[in-house]
Structures are given as structure tokens and as C-alpha cells.
Amino acid sequence: MPLTLALVAHDRMKPALAEWVARHAAQLAPHALVCTATTGGVIRRHAPDLPIRLVKSGPLGGDQQIGGMIAEGEIHALIFFPDPLAPQAHDVDVKALLRIALVYDIPAAFSPATADLLVAGGLLARG
């Protein structure tokens, strides 16, 4: 059964997420993707064939929207590359998104290395 994955990255990590998506595009193709607005725009430029649903930009409530979808059982995995070296105006929303992913124990990766391990572990093989 196809999964719904949330893909989110802070600005300086967007190239790393776009590169990760491009590298796994074939395996991502059967699944539904949800992105915060700016992240989704960057990913669309790198992988135009992947259908991506956009929510609001993170600082404008997008992280909360994705958190709400996790709480509703609508998101099966979270790939989120936060910037570990830059303060975020919406830091409370970022923490809330991390927390809710833990509360619902969905597969979640917060770095390219861990996201690769999720794929190697078969996360996307279910499509």
C-alpha cells in the first residue's frame, strides 16, 4: 500500500533534501508526498515528475499542519532536515513537529544519513 511521506527542510538543508529525493525518486514515485511550501517548490524543480501536495510554509504554520496530519494518522513517515546551525523564528513549531512524530512513533529521519537508512531498511519498498 502506498505511504504518505512528509518531506521538510530548512533553507540551508533544502539542497540536501532535494538531492536525497532525486537519488530515491524511483522508490518515492509510488508514494504520496506532502511538503511545506518552500521545500516542495525546491523538490519540484529537482524531481518534476513526483506529485507533491503542498501545505503552508513552515514559519506560516506548515510544520503545524504536518503535525496535525501525523496526529490524524495521515502521514506514515517524516523526512525532516532541520538546520542545526541556524536559529528559526518558528522554533516552537519545529520542536512540536519533532515531538508529535515521536508521540505517534512514525519512522522519522532528521539527517540524510538516517533517511538513507530508512530506505535501506525497506521503508519505501511497500509501494
Ligand SMILES: O=C(CO)COP(=O)(O)O
Ligand atoms: O520551516 C520549515 C520547517 O520548519 C520548512 O518550511 P519551508 O519548506 O516553507 O521552508
